[in-house]
Amino acid sequence: AVSLAFHHLDDFAVVESWSGYFHPTNPTGMTRLDLGSTRKNRRANVHTAVAGLRQAFRTHPTFFGFYVGRGDARFRAENLALHRQLLDAGIPHVFELYPGAHERRVWSEHARAWLGLALAHLAPATGSDPPAGLSGFATVAKGPAGGVVLSGRIPDRAVPSDRRSSAIYLPPDFSTSERYPVIFLLHGFPGSPSGFYDSLRLAKVADGLISSERARSFVAVMPVAGRTTGRRTEDEWAGPWETYLVHDVVPWANAHLPLSPRFADRAIAGLSAGAFGAVDLTLRHPGMFGVAESWSGYFQPFRDGPLAHANAAQLAAHNPTLLVRREAPALRREHVRFFLSTGFNHGGIFRRWTFQFASELKSLRIPHRVWASQHPDRGRYLRLQLPAALEYAFS
Structure with missing residues (x-):
């Protein structure tokens, strides 16, 4: 210790x-x-x-x-x-x-x-400690300005046996009388919510952005997903995990957190497989998220997890490159924005895919921003891009 x-x-x-x-x-x-x-x-x-x-x-x-x-x-x-x-x-x-x-x-x-x-x-309790609606959640990280990350279970009707903990970030001076924009953060596979609050130090970065007024105060919801046994690298935010996010996590957040009702204040982002999930879910569920962010992701489905035995039609239904063309008129009408970040090739995921999807967005006249690491840094770019990603969602 x-x-x-x-x-x-x-x-x-x-x-x-x-x-x-x-x-x-x-x-x-x-x-x-x-x-x-x-x-x-x-x-x-x-x-x-x-x-x-x-x-x-x-x-x-x-x-x-x-x-x-x-x-x-x-x-x-x-x-x-x-x-x-x-x-x-x-x-x-x-x-x-x-x-x-x-x-x-x-x-x-x-x-x-x-x-x-x-x-x-230890620092005295503040308004950022667990509010009444989050009983059963425990503090696992704190930011320098008073933001806090809480860990606890968000019930999963799709996989009731899954007892793992998700996580919530609450900003400095959090108050249940306010209404906050929200970002849903999807981890990769294998992965867990701790990848955001531990490895990427979400509370520290978010507190800094909010304190310096580079971003509005916001809430982050980090659900846990993926198989608990077997090859945990082979999974996707599809099938039971898509059901969990759409029908359990989002409604739970609406019921237990003081969230802004504005469509533009609902963001979703993810790492790697979570990045694919964030973009795929945004396109498959129009009207749910006003900002979609891909952090080192891909834009066509892999045959793994719930999609391991999918037929051509099922794969097409989870293909952001196809879906974005179909949904382009609605995306423009609703002013949906995309943030795409990339490092260098890793684990069968190629840097060029991000630029290709950005070109697709440009041709469709859909607002977007690209953040790209300038040199290989063994994954450090994920921390470096985080302030820009959060600013894009909540500036």
Whole structure:
């Protein structure tokens, strides 16, 4: 926990270690592990991070506390050593040496006090904490301005056995008396909602855009989908997952969140297979979404997931390149807008497909914008394009 937090201080405000150790070791704590290189060993060793913590704690105010049993033969010496290092470096922290060894009795006896310390140093509850309509949802991420990501289950009548959690982003100063635009974010396969709030740091980016007035306050809904067993890479937002989104997720959001009724305030976006789903669903359900965004997607269906055994007519019914021509008059009339972003070729998805679909939109006189990475960056472009994608939807 300590090693992870020290490398991601923008994600944690409180870091505690209860009878822990601070370097790579086997489960006994007695044998040092070699991670394969000097760089990896140093990165995983908390002691080597102390020199940079003084400035890091100023940039990201952090409460750090740890304790160990006085009779803990395995970890007492290392805890004392870290305590002395932090004192010498002038880094604020809390350290306690308790009677007892490395045993449950010590942890049970002091758990309440240390949980209390953690809670005392967390930010106070705000209007962005779960409102009454979202009972059962728990906070999993927070933005720097007070936005919050909540995780909980959106009931799935299409697949009732699916108990996995979806996620919701609520903006800073969220109020049930307001009406917010919304974006539905569809993950790829394999994938989950955490790809948005963890990997892409949605709360941090969204809070920044809203605070700087580059985007209006908005809500994001991140449903979970896809098979739970088998080859999870082979799935699509079609079949039961299309039914779930259209007939469960969207109505649930309308009932439980204070959303704007304006068609232009309803956006949908996705990553990879989710990008295909976002565009496909927009074209298959006219009048549901006023903005459709494809982030590194494709525009003709793959034969996988619910479409693995589809016939030609069924594939055509899920082909955005064909559907956009059929729906072009309605799209122009309703002022539906598209945002298309792309990096470089990955996993059988080609960059040129995005430009080809953009050319199709241009020929049909449908409003759109293209964001393209200028050089290969191992997927980093997905974070880089996120502010532009959200601005396009909510500026």
